[in-house]
Amino acid sequence: MESQMDKKIIKEKQMGYTMKVVLIGFFGGLIWSGIGYFSYYFHLTEVGPSFVLLPWALGDWKTGHWGQVIGIAVIAFLSVGIAFIYKWCLQKVNSMWPGIGFGALLWVLTFYFLNPFIDQLKPIQSYTFNTIITTLCLFLLYGLFIGYSIAYEYSEQNYAANNEKSV
Known part of the structure; x- marks a missing residue:
């Protein structure tokens, strides 16, 4: 049986929800823009x-390799x-569909x-x-990654908070 001291130590070692959102956004942008560069x-x-x-x-360098790499970094930070x-807006919805819709909205905002x-x-x-379908799919998967990851972390935070109150 865990003592109160053990639970307190475990809680202190856990990363905060805000930091998890930062990491989800950063790595979501990094991963999906990296796949975008691959595409x-x-x-x-x-x-x-x-x-x-x-x-x-300014200049043609931005369409070359280093422009793409810098673009990946910028997208990771914007993400x-x-x-x-x-x-x-949507952290409380624990489903994949809001994330996919969010990705579609981002695609429409970007391209229209x-x-x-x-x-x-x-x-x-x-x-x-091919360009339309590929970019749309990348945005949908990016939205799914961001949305489902954030919703999962939100539900985990609530679950932990509710269990802590009952102890």
């Missing part, structure tokens, strides 16, 4: 992770903010609403079918 490299999509640099960076948006602000990003109708 871009093998010509499954015409849009690589460096699309986030297009409005700001932390996106994870907090999901946390504030942000498109006019990024000159080098072509209108969605001018991309190939």
Whole structure:
């Protein structure tokens, strides 16, 4: 049987929920933009992770390897903010569908609403079918990863808090 001191030590070693959201966002952005670079490299999509640099960076370097790598890093850091948006809006829904919907919303925002602000990003109708499907799937999987991970951590926090109250 665990003593109260053991439970307190275990609780102190656990990472806080906010830090978990930060890590989920960062690694979600890192993993899925990395897969996006893989897709871009093998010509499954015409849009690589460096699309986030297009409005700001000057020169052709941004479409090369280092531009893609820097794009992955930028997306990883931006993804932390996106994870907090999901946390504030949908953390209580413990299902995969809100995450998939969130990913679809991000895809629509990126390719329809942000498109006019990024000159080098072509209108969605001018991309190939492979590019549209690949980017949509990447965004859906990214949203699923962020959403389900945050919902899981939220339910774990509540479960731990409820069990602690009953002891």
